[in-house]
Amino acid sequence: MLNTKITRRILGSFLLLSLTGLLILGVILMDFFHNDNLNDEEHDLLLHAQIIEHTLHDDMYRHRDQLATDVSDISVKTGLRVTILDETGTVLADSNSDAETMDNHWGRPEVQSAFSHEYGSAIRYSYTLQQNMMYVAIPVHNHGRFSGIIRTATSLQPIEASLQHSIRVLFLSLFISFIVSVLLAIWLAHRQLSPILNIIQTARAMMGGDLSRRITYRTGDEFDILIHTINQLAANLAHKIDEAQTENQKLNLILDSMDNGVLLFDETGAIMDANRQACKIFSLKPSDMRRHSIHVLGNALISDTAQQVLNKEKAITIRVTLPVSGTPHIFKVYFAMFVTHQRTAVLAVFHDISLLDAIYQRQAAFVGNAAHELRTPLTSIRGFAEFLAEDDFSSPDVSHHCSEVILHETERMDRLISSLLELARLDSRELGKDMKKEPLAAGRMLELSVQALLPKAQKKQQLVQIVRATSAQLLAKEDLFRQILQNLIDNAIKYTPENGTIKAECWTEAGNIIFAIEDNGIGIDAKHLPLIFDRFYRVDKARARQSGGNGIGLSLVKFLVKIFGGTINVESKPGVGTRFTLAFPQLDASHPSI
Numbered sequence: 278m279l280n281t282k283i284t285r286r287i288l289g290s291f292l293l294l295s296l297t298g299l300l301i302l303g304v305i306l307m308d309f310f311h312n313d314n315l316n317d318e319e320h321d322l323l324l325h326a327q328i329i330e331h332t333l334h335d336d337m338y339r340h341r342d343q344l345a346t347d348v349s350d351i352s353v354k355t356g357l358r359v360t361i362l363d364e365t366g367t368v369l370a371d372s373n374s375d376a377e378t379m380d381n382h383w384g385r386p387e388v389q390s391a392f393s394h395e396y397g398s399a400i401r402y403s404y405t406l407q408q409n410m411m412y413v414a415i416p417v418h419n420h421g422r423f424s425g426i427i428r429t430a431t432s433l434q435p436i437e438a439s440l441q442h443s444i445r446v447l448f449l450s451l452f453i454s455f456i457v458s459v460l461l462a463i464w465l466a467h468r469q470l471s472p473i474l475n476i477i478q479t480a481r482a483m484m485g486g487d488l489s490r491r492i493t494y495r496t497g498d499e500f501d502i503l504i505h506t507i508n509q510l511a512a513n514l515a516h517k518i519d520e521a522q523t524e525n526q527k528l529n530l531i532l533d534s535m536d537n538g539v540l541l542f543d544e545t546g547a548i549m550d551a552n553r554q555a556c557k558i559f560s561l562k563p564s565d566m567r568r569h570s571i572h573v574l575g576n577a578l579i580s581d582t583a584q585q586v587l588n589k590e591k592a593i594t595i596r597v598t599l600p601v602s603g604t605p606h607i608f609k610v611y612f613a614m615f616v617t618h619q620r621t622a623v624l625a626v627f628h629d630i631s632l633l634d635a636i637y638q639r640q641a642a643f644v645g646n647a648a649h650e651l652r653t654p655l656t657s658i659r660g661f662a663e664f665l666a667e668d669d670f671s672s673p674d675v676s677h678h679c680s681e682v683i684l685h686e687t688e689r690m691d692r693l694i695s696s697l698l699e700l701a702r703l704d705s706r707e708l709g710k711d712m713k714k715e716p717l718a719a720g721r722m723l724e725l726s727v728q729a730l731l732p733k734a735q736k737k738q739q740l741v742q743i744v745r746a747t748s749a750q751l752l753a754k755e756d757l758f759r760q761i762l763q764n765l766i767d768n769a770i771k772y773t774p775e776n777g778t779i780k781a782e783c784w785t786e787a788g789n790i791i792f793a794i795e796d797n798g799i800g801i802d803a804k805h806l807p808l809i810f811d812r813f814y815r816v817d818k819a820r821a822r823q824s825g826g827n828g829i830g831l832s833l834v835k836f837l838v839k840i841f842g843g844t845i846n847v848e849s850k851p852g853v854g855t856r857f858t859l860a861f862p863q864l865d866a867s868h869p870s871i
Contacts, residue, residue, distance in 0.1 A: 287466050288459075295458040299451045310443050314436045315411070319398050322413035325355055326396070326429045330417055333361070333427075345370040355429075358410075362388065362426035369425070373406075387414040388426055400433065409433040472500040476507060488515035538608075538627035542583055543620055546571040558601055558608075558627055579610065583623045586612045599627075606631040651693065654686035697829070712754050712840075716864050719783045719790045720746030722755070726762035727781055730770060737775045741766070744782035750864040751790050753841045761837050764830045765794040765857050772855070773798030790863050795856040801849040809847065810835040 329351055333344070348359045352372030361369040366383025368376040382388050390397025391414035403410040414428040475492055482490040488511050492504045529552070532539050538555030542548060551566045559566070559574055566573075571580050582595050592613040598605050611626045661679040723746055734741045751758075762781075769779045773796045780795045801809065812832040838845045842862055849855035 287470070288462050291462040291466075292455075292459060295462070296455060299454055299458075303447050303451050306447060307440070307444060311436075311440055314439060315400070315433075318411055318431065318433070318436060319413055322357065322398070322411060322429045322431060323396055323415065325357055326413055326415045326427050329359060329429065330415060330427050345376065348372045356431070358430040360428040360430070362414075362428065364424050366426070382426075382428075385412070385414075387412040387428060390414070391416050391426055391428075392423070406432065409437065472504065476504065479511075480507065483511050483514075488512075488518065536629065538629075540625045540627070542571050542623045542625070544587060544622070546580065546583065548573075549622060555627060558599060558606075558629075560602070579625070582610070582612050583625065586614045586623050587621065590614055601629075607634050651690065654690045654693075657686045658683050658690075693829075712757075714752045714754055714841075716750040717753050717755055717758060718748055718750055719792070719861075720748055722758055723762060723781055723783050723792065726759050726766055729759075729763055730766050733767070734770050734779065737770065737773075737777070739770060739773060739775065739777050739779060741770075741779045741781070744780050745784055746782065747784050747790065749785045749790050751841070751861045752864045753861070757837050758841065761834050761859070762792065762794070764834050768830060769794055769796035769798065769855070772796070785863055786860075788863050789860045792859040792861075793856060795854065797854040800851040800853050800855055801847075802851050803849075806847055806849060810845075 332351070333347055344361060348361060348370040349372050351357075352359050357372075359370075359372045360382070361371075362382055363369055366381045366385075366388060368379040368382060370376050371379060385399065386401075387397040387399040390399075396413060396415045398411065398413045400409060400411050402408070409432070410430050411433055412428055412430045414426050416423055417425040417427055472492075479490050479492045491508050491511065495501060495504070532552035533554070535552060535554060538558045539550075539552040540548060540555050541550040547570050548566055551561075551563060553563070556563050556566055561569075561573070571583055574580070576597065576599065578595060578597055582593055586593055592611065594612070595610050597608050597610055599608055600606070607630050609628045609630050611628070613624050615622060615624065661682050665676060665679050723743060727741055727743060731741060766779065766781065773779060778797050781793070783790060783792045785791070810831050812829055835845055838859060838861075844860050846858045847855065848858070
């Protein structure tokens with residue numbers, strides 16, 4: 278408690294006042310005691326002088342030769358110094374010195390005062406005796422005429438010694454009183470300041486966030502009103518903060534559950550708040566985000582737009598591309614300004630439209646590619662049909678050739694439309710929900726797929742061999758899974774020259790079933806490998822069209838592989854061949870069909 282400023286100030290004031298009062302009291306008492314002792318001593322000297330005057334009145338004039346002896350006797354009896362002066366101040370007798378050798382005393386203050394008054398007194402240092410002396414003188418009258426002075430004197434050493442003793446006793450008493458005052462002041466300060474310090478400590482705890490603290494001290498006076506007010510204020514504040522925190526948690530939950538990134542900037546560009554998605558977009562932690570300005574986002578368009586919103590005081594929408602985890606994403610960003618009683622802020626909402634943009638582009642490309650793929654056979658069919666309509670059928674060979682072309686192009690359109698319908702069915706996302714999967718023997722699926730395409734390979738004198746096959750099982754739908762393998766084997770047959778070799782195998786590895794389809798065909802250039810799974814993409818369009826390909830098969834394969842929880846990779850070198858590798862989770866023997 279003594280460490281507080283208010284305690285030190287109150288104690289200091291109280292103790293200074295007490296010390297000053299005690300010192301003043303001590304000085305007054307010392308002066309009173311000293312003056313009282315001096316007055317008593319002066320009264321004694323005056324009384325002795327009067328007694329001596331009555332005793333020696335007649336002898337002073339008739340027996341002057343005995344005067345010195347009488348004065349000495351009186352001095353011995355009283356312990357006083359006695360001096361007899363005549364009317365001129367000449368020393369007639371002195372108890373301590375030879376009167377003949379002494380100076381005239383008429384000029385002494387006590388003598389002058391005695392001449393003009395009833396008596397005179399003085400205190401001065403005696404160089405003869407080397408000490409302070411008090412002198413009292415009274416006039417002597419003979420038959421009504423002034424005839425001399427009787428002076429008594431005494432040393433002040435006893436009084437001074439008594440004064441020194443009194444001073445020591447007084448200062449000891451003052452010191453004890455001061456100590457008692459200090460203790461009393463501390464007790465009173467503690468008693469009076471305890472509620473204040475309790476209020477301060479509780480207020481500091483509340484300021485630090487502990488609004489559950491309450492002041493329990495009771496004084497029975499006006500402090501109780503203050504204590505009750507502060508406690509009620511803390512309770513109300515805690516309730517308001519709880520409500521604000523609840524609303525803030527709701528808001529943060531809503532913001533963090535949003536797919537959109539939300540940023541809040543102040544008028545200086547400092548980031549005030551950001552939701553989880555915004556931190557993910559800019560690869561920053563929430564704690565780091567709130568320590569930076571808008572410039573840490575590294576995009577001048579965002580900074581400039583935020584400033585425009587502040588300047589124009591209206592909402593603005595922009596389109597911007599930002600790298601998210603190393604991948605470019607397209608965002609539609611909505612900027613809006615709002616003003617509170619404290620500051621102006623800008624709200625930015627980042628809506629990722631990358632997927633939507635990709636869907637639009639994919640849809641446009643799909644429609645364009647589909648239209649192009651359909652236009653080619655339709656053009657051929659129309660041309661040959663018009664030729665047949667105008668020809669007189671004079672040449673059966675020509676008519677037969679036209680019919681074969683029309684039939685071929687019709688079959689090609691049928692395959693294309695079937696593939697498009699299959700893609701539409703897969704894209705509908707209903708396939709995965711309604712699909713009934715069952716355990717399939719990997720080796721058996723590979724054998725059936727090879728057997729189905731063996732006649733096609735034999736037409737090109739190609740060797741299709743199964744290198745190895747495992748009996749392990751995987752979970753899939755048989756017709757769709759065989760479509761994966763048959764598409765890959767069919768592609769190998771198409772793009773492998775006559776007398777080529779196609780190898781197929783499957784084995785288990787690290788809990789997975791691995792399939793590999795390898796050929797020694799024409800191969801694929803490295804620049805085309807990342808694109809071969811895109812719809813309608815063909816490495817060699819003329820060769821693909823000639824072989825009946827439409828650029829949809831591999832996209833179907835990749836889609837189905839993903840449905841069955843697998844992965845697919847391709848390795849190829851032009852003139853060497855191509856190898857497709859697929860991996861699917863191996864099924865536990867006890868796993869039921871689903």
